[in-house]
Ligand SMILES: CC(C)[C@H](C(=O)O)[C@@H](O)C(=O)O
């Protein structure tokens with residue numbers, strides 16, 4: 036049988052619970068399609084800090100780089116919140132993204148008919164929302180240099196960062212976004228702040244240049260403040276959004292909350308080659324960790340993205356996607372998406388129900 | 394009688410229409426309180442570009458600086474969208490903010506009971522929302538240097554900006570925010586991205602230092618991506634938000650859309666001393682310009698903020714605020730806030746109705 040090496044990074048908080056469930060689902064979906072997985076579990080985030088003193092041990096990165104795909108639970112927690120920068124769980128995640136060179140972060144946000152009531156938006160505004168945020172993930176202000184603390188010309192203390200994009204960084208994320216839009220409804224909205232920032236003016240210029248390669252995709256531009264409004268006003272207007280690292284961080288989280296079911300949303304981070312990184316978009320939720328309350332569906336759907344985008348195993352991916360829909364149709368709900376008339380289950384039971392439908 | 398010099402900057406699109414209405418309201422409210430206004434109307438934005446070749450003529454800035462307060466309509470339009478940076482209407486606005494040294498931008502977002510249905514959020518989520526975003530307005534990535542275009546060490550073309558804050562810039566906006574929170578419900582949420590950016594770590598450190606001066610205000614911190622989510626999930630949790638220039642741009646627009654009535658929302662931009670700048674938060678809406686369709690209430694309420702925050706004329710300000718509520722209670726609505734059962738009016742008629750109640 037075909038065989039893949041998967042690195043599992045359970046991380047912190049609810050991470051280990053959701054990863055353990057997703058691993059079982061991945062195993063079953065694979066075996067039904069004649070695929071074998073070899074899993075290697077490695078420490079990362081706060082768990083790695085406690086164990087090894089750093090948020091991304093070298094061995095974790097090397098293992099991830101040498102595997103076929105990486106599935107991450109979640110990282111972070113109150114315990115490490117006041118750590119110095121190089122000792123923050125988040126820094127480990129940024130190092131992992133950089134180390135895997137996964138510059139393209141795909142974040143779907145869609146409202147399932149079964150869960151439309153979970154949105155805080157009115158039903159007529161929320162229903163039918165189905166958008167994809169393509170976020171640049173290894174550049175911009177997250178990684179730009181110079182950065183740090185210092186003093187300005189008046190001797191005053193300052194903190195500073197650099198927002199910077201090179202042409203090749205914009206070109207490659209734009210191409211991923213155009214390809215993504217082409218496979219969806221052919222509409223791409225590039226979000227920037229080109230009325231103020233040079234980095235955004237350059238972004239827009241390059242996106243327009245790349246657009247020539249995709250005459251079949253309709254390209255529009257929107258300022259980030261307007262995009263933040265339009266996501267609330269009428270999210271259905273969007274098909275695919277492409278934007279820089281920091282705007283993508285903000286807008287993809289806003290978009291995910293609009294669906295009302297952030298416990299449902301997966302993400303994929305991809306590079307030119309090499310293993311992709313797949314993770315739920317929710318955080319480590321330390322308040323409910325270890326209580327079997329977490330919703331594992333976002334991680335299960337991330338495993339489906341791993342199969343589809345990471346390994347090209349579309350059939351196994353679809354098994355998982357359909358199993359999730361099936362489980363929702365049967366009325367199984369974790370607390371975060373529960374509504375009256377449905378069956379409240381914990382993390383493990385939700386996983387077992389999905390397994391029944393794989 | 395007391396007399397004030399007011400600079401009017403109608404600007405572009407619907408700017409002239411809403412300014413003309415607000416001017417009449419200001420005049421009447423003033424005269425009923427024994428206040429006289431001397432208005433001077435000056436070109437700015439696209440209008441100034443067409444007239445003088447620059448978006449903020451020196452004479453406009455000098456007049457504004459020498460007056461007691463500045464009331465701005467709106468700027469920008471498709472016509473100038475592709476202008477070079479120094480010839481963009483937006484650049485004129487940034488120069489005006491810098492020239493007036495108005496570092497504190499107050500943006501209230503509240504849902505009026507009369508207009509709760511205008512929100513795309515469910516009624517139970519929207520009703521009772523009453524928050525204030527205090528946005529730093531003359532620093533950060535909007536003004537940080539170095540900025541521009543160039544090549545990196547590999548000879549690749551780049552575009553770049555600098556996010557930078559000095560201690561005094563954070564301290565003074567933090568103080569304004571704590572004072573604001575103190576007059577409201579005593580809760581201040583500082584929004585940053587301190588898990589990634591040094592500029593944000595420094596921001597958080599200074600805000601915490603200033604908090605010692607305000608033991609009666611409850612300070613919390615939130616990451617910007619989470620704040621973008623929480624505004625959709627449960628906007629009622631917020632009282633006062635303080636944040637940097639770019640995050641404030643994004644979050645205040647998101648917050649305003651949550652109220653569903655962006656045509657209703659005013660803003661005030663204040664410095665240590667000197668005239669404040671007051672403007673509706675909506676844009677120039679070129680698509681409805683000159684059609685008598687614009688909602689003048691945001692500009693009228695900006696005039697009320699001008700009286701209250703700019704001149705300390707609280708009584709005249711309250712006259713205007715009450716007149717606006719009264720007019721809404723009578724059922725008058727412009728198109729943007731219209732719902733069945735109310736009376737649809739244009740910009741001018743709305744202004745006349747407000748005048749009746751001043
Ligand atoms: C944890 C944090 C560093 C991270 C980010 O800002 O990218 C997270 O918010 C995300 O979006 O994956």
Ligand SMILES: CC(C)[C@H](C(=O)O)[C@@H](O)C(=O)O
Nearest residue numbers: 230231260483484486487642
């Ligand atoms: C027009 C633009 C420069 C401006 C800004 O980004 O500050 C606007 O969006 C605002 O919020 O007042």
